[in-house]
Amino acid sequence: MTMHLLSGDRPRSVVLTVLLLAILAALALAPFLFPGVRSLETAARICIFIVLVASYDLLLGYTGIVSFAHTMFFGIGAYGVALGLTHMGSTPGAMLAGTLLGALAAAVLALAIGLFSLRVRAIFFAMITLAVASAVAVLVSQFSALTGGEDGLNYKIPRALTPAFRLGEVAGLKITGKVLNYYLVFFVSLALFLLLLRVVNSPFGRVLEAIRENEFRAEAIGYKVVWYRTIATCLSAAVAALAGSLFAIWLRYVGPDTTLSFEIMLDILLMVVIGGMGTMYGAVIGATIFVLAQNYLQALMGVAADATASLPLLPQLFDPDRWLLWLGLLFVLSVYFFPTGIVGRLRAGR
Amino acid sequence: MTQTLLETHGLTVRFGGHVAVDAVSCAFRAGELTAIVGPNGAGKTTYFNLISGQIAASAGRVTLLGEDITRKSVAERCRHGLGRAFQLTNLFPSLSVLENVRLVIQAQRHTGFSLLSMAASHTELTVAAMAVLERVRLDRLKDQPVSALSHGNQRKLEVAMLIALDPKVYMFDEPTAGMSVDEAPVVLDLIAELKAERDRTILLVEHKMDVIRSLADRIIVLHNGALAADGPPAQVMASDIVQEAYMGKELTDV
Numbered sequence: 246m247t248m249h250l251l252s253g254d255r256p257r258s259v260v261l262t263v264l265l266l267a268i269l270a271a272l273a274l275a276p277f278l279f280p281g282v283r284s285l286e287t288a289a290r291i292c293i294f295i296v297l298v299a300s301y302d303l304l305l306g307y308t309g310i311v312s313f314a315h316t317m318f319f320g321i322g323a324y325g326v327a328l329g330l331t332h333m334g335s336t337p338g339a340m341l342a343g344t345l346l347g348a349l350a351a352a353v354l355a356l357a358i359g360l361f362s363l364r365v366r367a368i369f370f371a372m373i374t375l376a377v378a379s380a381v382a383v384l385v386s387q388f389s390a391l392t393g394g395e396d397g398l399n400y401k402i403p404r405a406l407t408p409a410f411r412l413g414e415v416a417g418l419k420i421t422g423k424v425l426n427y428y429l430v431f432f433v434s435l436a437l438f439l440l441l442l443r444v445v446n447s448p449f450g451r452v453l454e455a456i457r458e459n460e461f462r463a464e465a466i467g468y469k470v471v472w473y474r475t476i477a478t479c480l481s482a483a484v485a486a487l488a489g490s491l492f493a494i495w496l497r498y499v500g501p502d503t504t505l506s507f508e509i510m511l512d513i514l515l516m517v518v519i520g521g522m523g524t525m526y527g528a529v530i531g532a533t534i535f536v537l538a539q540n541y542l543q544a545l546m547g548v549a550a551d552a553t554a555s556l557p558l559l560p561q562l563f564d565p566d567r568w569l570l571w572l573g574l575l576f577v578l579s580v581y582f583f584p585t586g587i588v589g590r591l592r593a594g595r
Numbered sequence: 596m597t598q599t600l601l602e603t604h605g606l607t608v609r610f611g612g613h614v615a616v617d618a619v620s621c622a623f624r625a626g627e628l629t630a631i632v633g634p635n636g637a638g639k640t641t642y643f644n645l646i647s648g649q650i651a652a653s654a655g656r657v658t659l660l661g662e663d664i665t666r667k668s669v670a671e672r673c674r675h676g677l678g679r680a681f682q683l684t685n686l687f688p689s690l691s692v693l694e695n696v697r698l699v700i701q702a703q704r705h706t707g708f709s710l711l712s713m714a715a716s717h718t719e720l721t722v723a724a725m726a727v728l729e730r731v732r733l734d735r736l737k738d739q740p741v742s743a744l745s746h747g748n749q750r751k752l753e754v755a756m757l758i759a760l761d762p763k764v765y766m767f768d769e770p771t772a773g774m775s776v777d778e779a780p781v782v783l784d785l786i787a788e789l790k791a792e793r794d795r796t797i798l799l800v801e802h803k804m805d806v807i808r809s810l811a812d813r814i815i816v817l818h819n820g821a822l823a824a825d826g827p828p829a830q831v832m833a834s835d836i837v838q839e840a841y842m843g844k845e846l847t848d849v
Contacts (some may be wrong), residue, residue, distance in 0.1 A: 253715045448701050448717060449710045455698050458687035465647070465685075466760060467673035467702040476708075 250439055252446035256526055258591040265526060268533050272431060276424045277416060283540070289427055291536045292434035293492050298516045299441045299528035300484035305514075306523030307445050308477045309457035311367060314374035315513055317381050318355065318482040320505035322347040322489025324385070327398045327499040335401040344490040348483045355482035359475035382505045397500025402426075406494065430491050437484055442525050444480065453477055457523075519579050521586020530587050538575065543568040597624045600796045601677075601764045606645055606655035615641045617820040618655065623764065626793040628786075630807045630828075631800045633817035639800045640682060642817060643766055646798075647679045648672045660763060673702075678762030682769050682800075684749045686741045692752060693737040696724040699759040724759065731755040731785060747778035754782055758789070765789060765797045771806065786810060 248255075256262045268291075271278060275288035297319055304310045325347020326340060333339035354377075362373045385392045392398065404410050406429065410422030418424070444450055452473050455463045464470050493499050512535065520531025543565045550563035583590040601623040608616045616638045623629055631639050644650045646657055648669040656665045664672050687695050700723045701707055728734040731751045741749065754770060767786065771779040787810060790797055801807055807814065807828065814831040816824040824831045831837055 249713075252713050443713070444710050446714055447710050447712055448706045448714050448720075449708060451694065451698060451701065451714050452707045454690060455687050458689060459685065461649075462681075462685050462687065463698075464669045465649075465673060465679060465681075466699045466756065467670050468707055469668070469670045473707070476710075480710075 252439075252443040254442055254446050254525065258588075258594070261526060261530075261588060261591045265529060268529055275431075276427055277418055280418060285423070285427055287536060287540045289430045289495050290540075291533050292430050293488050293495070294513075294516065294532040294536055295529050296434045296437045296441075296488040296491075297485055298513055298520070298532045299438055299525055300481045300488065301513050302517050302520075302522060302525060302528050303441055303445060303453075303477060303481045303484075305517055306521075306525075306527070307450060307457060308453040308474060309367070310363075310474060310478065311371040312374045312478070312481075313371060313507075313510055314355075314358065314378040315481075315485055316505055316507070316509045317374075317378040318351040318485035319489040319492070319509070320381070320385070320499075320501075321351045321354070322486030323493035323499045323504040324392065324398075324489075325350065325486065326490045326493040327400055328391070330400040330402060331398060335403055337403050337405075340403060340494060344487065347490055348486040351482040351486035352479045355479045356475060359478045360471075363471055363474045363478065378505075378507075378510070382501060382507075385505060386501050393500070395501060397498060397503070399498050402494055402497055407497075426495060430495050433487070433491055437487060438525075438529070441484060445525055449473070449476075454523075515576055517586075519576065519583070519586060521583075521588030521590075524586065524588040524592075527586045527588040534587075538572055542572055546571065597626055599624050600660060601646070601798075602658045603642075603646065604656045604658070606642070606657060607653050608641060608645055608650060609653045615820050616645060616817075619817070619820075619822050620655075621815060621822065621825065623796040623798060625796055626790075627812050628790050628797040628799060628810055629813045629815060630811035631798060631815055631817060632802070632807065633823070637817040638820040639817055640768060641820075643679065643768055643798070643800065647677060647766060673760070673762075676763035677766070678757045678760040678764065679766040680753045680757045680768060680770060682772065684746070684753055686749060686752060686756070688742040689740055691738050691740055692728065692733055692744070693721070693724055695741055695752060696727050696755055696759050697721060699756050700724050700727075703760065727755050727759045730758065732781065747774045750774050751778070751782060754785055758785070763795055765795060767797065768800045769802065770799070771801075771803070783810065 256265055272288055272292060276285060279285065279288065297315070301315050304312055322344065326343040329339045329343020329346070333342065358373060358377060362370045386395050405422050406426040407422040412420040412425070414420065445453070452463065452468055455468070456470055456473055460470055489504060492504065496503065516531035516535045517527065519534065520527030520529070546563045546568055547565045550560045550565065553559040553563060585593065599622045602621070604620050605618045606616060606620070607614065607618050619642060631642065633639050641650070645652050648667060652665055656663055658664065659672065659675055659677055662675065664675060667675070687698065697720050700720050704720065706717060706720070725734060725737070728737055731754060733748060733751055733755060736744065736748065741752065744752065750770065750773070757765060770782050770786065774782065783806060786797065786799070789795060790810065799810065811828050813826065814824070814828050815822060816831060816837055823836050824834050
């Protein structure tokens, strides 16, 4: 049963299995284990980024396609929900319609970009995605009548998903709409991740790997490479859009900075590389570590600075304002020591 | 009368002012093994590339099983019955031996667009792939990544990929290049076996005269891109043009 859910793709490392189970348990029980607002925020963000990063891994790690438009698809999903809820009222139907239309729009746009440019060399595809993503970001910030411009959109989500909605108590925890909202994010993310895991272990996934390895030969044994690449791009875009929709439902706000910025694109790239490309499980590890570091490194450094207050130099180094420096350093080190990502390292070290 | 499987009509390709393949017309019949010879740069591999579709023809046509395939893509030609092994080993290096062959069989059976089934559950693909691997004696290495194989075994796998494709027209480009003396016969025996299945045609680019002598039913000679000779081995090797243009006087010494 478990193997079937995982599509026969074992973690293939004891340490990795333990890590994955720990992350799964922590996320599944997050509202009970870490009942703060901030920690639930972090847990939801981890769930969403696992899906987003896994969908990017389908492109980069499995098919060998470099795209810079992944946040654009994420943003399209987010704005889909935002527009649905703004214009059709705060009903579950509007939310669902926005989600599906967002995913559809992302897939259609990916199809257009794919058919237009996947025949050409990889570097041109990367450049075209960069151009389209920049164009969309500019459009969104300029089209303020529809998108709210730089300010973004605030909207109401169905009441059952808000903190104002109360359902009673389980194990000492007040079950509010916020908790329901978290579980919506958690289960949809889990389902999407398992779906992606299935896709990469399907006959289709094998062809993607063959294309990554040797596109020329894949064509020579009878696979229409352009179509496989295009389908992978569309699927990846649609899943990224669904992750964006979850993010919009969770945050109750969308804006260019939170969903479309190039910084998020860089974060996704780092998470894939740190976790391990072409492994899917790398997305889980990469996203978890990265989001935790983003949220808690500053606090941890504050503690370290206080603890070393009496020593020379160290307090300045650990000053919470320098957290980005340390984050950068951590990434340089992790890429240096784990060129195949954490998952690749763990699997090799059996 | 035996059936013509593949035919080129005035097939030509120009790169700028240079004519690499010059109006080559030739028919390849079922049950026949044709060796294509000629000095380096004579256009042998380019001729192969034109037939299998890696480069587009400037003029002329290619017909496969009676159908004009001149404008078809590499993948379409492959699906239509054309299989090619490459001169430089051209595999999926980090995938396993079994996976390489399974991918070929999967392409044949059109399961590539199945997104939601598990690859491992398609046991019929695995069984068929294993049968091919046994034939080339690579079955014991099935789980090795291709990059870990010796050069000779990679060449064998290259042949296995072609057998798995089960084409009507086999194209081998120096299949034993770089193989050791004990490894080469395995590949040559396989080619002989394929030849014995009378409904195929085999095209072989080869430099080694002993290989050509033992396998070929017919030799065509390319010289500066043009067809210089075509006929049974004994006749072609004895012809003046081959003596002069290609073999020099070496052949008489052999």
